[in-house]
Amino acid sequence: MTSETSLHPVIAAVTDRIRNRSAALRGAYLARIDALRKRPRGVDRLGCANVAHAVAGASANEKMRIVAEKAPNIGIVTSYNDMLSAHQPYEGYPALIRETAMKLGASAQVAGGVPAMCDGVTQGYAGMELSLFSRDTIAMGTAIALTHDTFDAALLLGICDKIVPGLLIGALHFGHLPCVFVPAGPMGSGLSNSDKAKVREQAAQGLVGRAELLKAEQAAYHSPGTCTFYGTANSNQMLLEAMGLHVPGAAFVPPNTPLRKALTEDAVSRVLALRQRELPIGHQVDERCIVNAMIALLATGGSTNHLIHWVAVARAAGILIDWTDFSELSGVIPLLARVYPNGAADVNQFQAAGGPAFVIRELVRAGLMHGNVPTVDADGMAASGRLPLLDEAGALHWQELPATSGDETVLRGVASPFSATGGLKLLSGNLGRSVIKVSAVPEDRHIIEAPAVVFDSQEALLEAFKNGVLERDLIAVVRFQGPHANGMPELHKLTPPLAVLQGKGFQVALVTDGRMSGASGKVPAAIHVSPEALAGGPLGKVRDGDLLRLDAVTGTLEALVPAEEWAARVPAKRSDALAELHAHDLGRELFAGMRRNVRTAEEGACTWL
Ligand SMILES: O=C(O)[C@H](O)[C@@H](O)[C@H](O)[C@H](O)COP(=O)(O)O
Numbered sequence: 001m002t003s004e005t006s007l008h009p010v011i012a013a014v015t016d017r018i019r020n021r022s023a024a025l026r027g028a029y030l031a032r033i034d035a036l037r038k039r040p041r042g043v044d045r046l047g048c049a050n051v052a053h054a055v056a057g058a059s060a061n062e063k064m065r066i067v068a069e070k071a072p073n074i075g076i077v078t079s080y081n082d083m084l085s086a087h088q089p090y091e092g093y094p095a096l097i098r099e100t101a102m103k104l105g106a107s108a109q110v111a112g113g114v115p116a117m118c119d120g121v122t123q124g125y126a127g128m129e130l131s132l133f134s135r136d137t138i139a140m141g142t143a144i145a146l147t148h149d150t151f152d153a154a155l156l157l158g159i160c161d162k163i164v165p166g167l168l169i170g171a172l173h174f175g176h177l178p179c180v181f182v183p184a185g186p187m188g189s190g191l192s193n194s195d196k197a198k199v200r201e202q203a204a205q206g207l208v209g210r211a212e213l214l215k216a217e218q219a220a221y222h223s224p225g226t227c228t229f230y231g232t233a234n235s236n237q238m239l240l241e242a243m244g245l246h247v248p249g250a251a252f253v254p255p256n257t258p259l260r261k262a263l264t265e266d267a268v269s270r271v272l273a274l275r276q277r278e279l280p281i282g283h284q285v286d287e288r289c290i291v292n293a294m295i296a297l298l299a300t301g302g303s304t305n306h307l308i309h310w311v312a313v314a315r316a317a318g319i320l321i322d323w324t325d326f327s328e329l330s331g332v333i334p335l336l337a338r339v340y341p342n343g344a345a346d347v348n349q350f351q352a353a354g355g356p357a358f359v360i361r362e363l364v365r366a367g368l369m370h371g372n373v374p375t376v377d378a379d380g381m382a383a384s385g386r387l388p389l390l391d392e393a394g395a396l397h398w399q400e401l402p403a404t405s406g407d408e409t410v411l412r413g414v415a416s417p418f419s420a421t422g423g424l425k426l427l428s429g430n431l432g433r434s435v436i437k438v439s440a441v442p443e444d445r446h447i448i449e450a451p452a453v454v455f456d457s458q459e460a461l462l463e464a465f466k467n468g469v470l471e472r473d474l475i476a477v478v479r480f481q482g483p484h485a486n487g488m489p490e491l492h493k494l495t496p497p498l499a500v501l502q503g504k505g506f507q508v509a510l511v512t513d514g515r516m517s518g519a520s521g522k523v524p525a526a527i528h529v530s531p532e533a534l535a536g537g538p539l540g541k542v543r544d545g546d547l548l549r550l551d552a553v554t555g556t557l558e559a560l561v562p563a564e565e566w567a568a569r570v571p572a573k574r575s576d577a578l579a580e581l582h583a584h585d586l587g588r589e590l591f592a593g594m595r596r597n598v599r600t601a602e603e604g605a606c607t608w609l
C-alpha cells in the first residue's frame with residue numbers, strides 16, 4: 001500500500017490541521033483510555049457479588065471460561081429489532097457469536113441492546129423528530145451495556161442511519177476495548193429506486209392511488225436486509241470499511257447466506273486478534289482514520305447526515321473536525337461511484353462492480369486515502385482492497401480485486417472519475433453556513449436564483465403544493481426544523497413534490513435548517529443551515545418574495561436583500577402552536593432536555609457536551 005509520503009498534500013494538510021486542532025483533547029482522551037487499559041481484566045477486578053451477578057445467566061462452561069480460565073470475554077451490543085429490515089437478521093447473531101467464541105477458547109455475552117429507529121418508517125411523521133436524538137440515545141445505550149465493565153473486547157451489531165454513529169460514539173467512550181462492527185448486508189434488488197421515485201411523483205400529482213403506490217413501495221422494500229439505495233445506512237457501511245472496523249469486505253454480502261455466516265464468525269476471531277495486537281478502538285480511530293471516513297463519504301457521494309454524525313463520532317475520540325475540512329477534502333477527492341440517488345444503480349450493483357474494496361484500493365494507491373493505518377486486519381488497508389469468498393470446502397478466503405471496475409456506469413477508477421471533486425459542498429453567505437449534496441443534482445440545477453416562499457413546517461409546504469400554488473420558480477425556505485426546534489427531522493417527504501415542480505421545468509430549490517435523507521438528491525437543497533432559525537439564525541429574516549440565490553459552484557447561499565434592510569430585519573418567531581406541537585406527544589416530551597442542550601449541526605448536534 002502507498003506510503004504516507006505520496007499522500008495528496010491537501011489530505012496531508014487537512015489531517016495535520018485536524019491533529020493540531022485536536023491535540024489537547026485527543027491527548028487527554030488517549031491518556032484516559034490508556035489508564036483504563038492498565039487495569040486487571042474485569043472479572044478479576046470486580047467484587048465477588050458483581051462477578052456472580054455478571055455470569056449468573058451464563059452456562060456452566062461459560063462461567064468456567066470467564067471466571068476460572070480467565071479467557072477473553074466479548075461484550076455484544078446488539079440493535080436487533082423487527083422494525084428495520086436491515087437489523088432483522090441480527091436476531092440469531094448473539095447465539096452464533098457466543099458459540100463461535102466458545103469454540104475459539106473465549107466467551108461472549110450480550111452486554112446490552114440499543115434502540116434502533118427505522119427512518120423509513122418514521123419519515124414525514126412525528127417519530128422523525130426523535131431520529132437525530134436516537135443517535136446519542138444509542139450511544140448512551142452502548143455505554144449502559146459496556147459499563148458492566150466485565151469485557152475484554154466488544155462486537156457492535158448495527159447498520160442503519162444513527163445506529164452505527166451511536167454505537168461508535170458509545171464504544172469510543174470505552175476506547176480501551178478492541179471493537180469490530182458486524183454488518184448483516186443488503187436485501188436483494190427489487191423495484192429500482194428510480195422507478196419507485198417515479199411512482200411517488202405520480203402519486204404526488206394524484207395520478208396513481210394508494211394501492212398502486214403501496215405495491216411499488218413493497219416491491220422496493222421487500223425482505224430482510226438493508227434498503228438498497230445509497231443512503232445513510234449504506235454510507236455507514238462504506239465508512240466502516242474505510243475505517244477498517246469491519247471484517248474486510250463484509251459490508252454488502254447478502255444476509256442469511258453461507259458467506260454472511262462465515263463473516264460473522266470471522267468477526268469473533270478478528271476482535272480477539274485485535275486484543276492480542278493491543279489495538280483498542282480508541283487508538284484505531286485516530287485522525288487518519290477519521291479523515292479516511294470523510295474521504296470515503298466524498299468519493300461515493302454518501303449521505304449528508306454524515307456531515308453531522310461524523311463530527312460527533314470524531315469528537316467522541318477527542319478529534320475536532322468541521323465542514324471546512326470536508327469542503328477542502330471534497331475539492332481534491334474524485335467522485336468514483338454513482339449509486340442511487342447519485343445514479344440509477346443500487347448497492348448490490350455497486351458491490352458487484354467492486355464495491356467499497358475497489359474504492360479504497362483506488363484511493364489508497366492514488367495517495368488520496370491514508371494507507372498505513374491499522375485496521376481489523378493485520379494487513380491494514382491492503383486487506384480492505386480485497387473481496388471475501390468461500391472456497392469449495394466452505395473456508396473463508398480473500399481474493400484480489402480485478403484491476404478495473406466491473407461496471408463503469410456505477411464505479412470508476414481515479415483515472416476517469418464521474419467528477420473531479422466529491423459529492424458534497426459547503427455553502428456560506430448571509431443565510432448562514434449550510435451544505436449541499438451536488439452529486440445527485442443535475443448539472444443545470446447547481447445555481448438557482450428565485451423568489452423565496454417561506455414555510456414554518458413541512459406540512460405547510462405539502463399543503464401549498466396540493467393546493468397548486470407552487471407552480472413557479474421558487475426557493476422553498478422551510479425553517480424551525482433545527483435540532484433545538486424539533487430535533488432536526490429529515491424532510492425527505494418534500495422530495496417528490498419539489499421534484500415534480502423541477503420536472504415541469506421550474507427553477508426549484510430547498511433551503512432549510514433541517515436535514516434530508518441520505519436517499520434525497522435530485523432537487524438542490526441547502527440543508528443544516530446554521531445557526532438555526534429558533535436560535536435567532538438568519539433564516540428567521542427571510543420573507544416571501546425575497547430573491548434568494550443558491551450557488552453550488554461558488555459555494556454561496558444569499559438573500560439578495562439590501563444590506564441595511566437585511567440588518568434591520570427582526571427574525572420571525574415560531575408560533576406558540578408550533579412550539580407546543582413539537583414539545584409533547586409520541587415521546588417528544590422525553591427529549592426536551594436534548595433539544596435544550598444540543599449543539600449546532602456543524603458541531604455534530606452533540607447532546608452530551
Ligand atoms: O438517511 C437515510 O438514508 C434515510 O433516513 C433512510 O434511512 C430512510 O429510509 C429514508 O426515508 C429513505 O427512504 P424512503 O425514500 O423510502 O423514505
Ligand code: SF4
Pocket residue numbers: 083084085086087117118119120121160161225226227231233
Ligand atoms: S435503510 Fe433506512 S429505511 Fe432501510 S431499514 Fe435502514 S433505516 Fe430503515
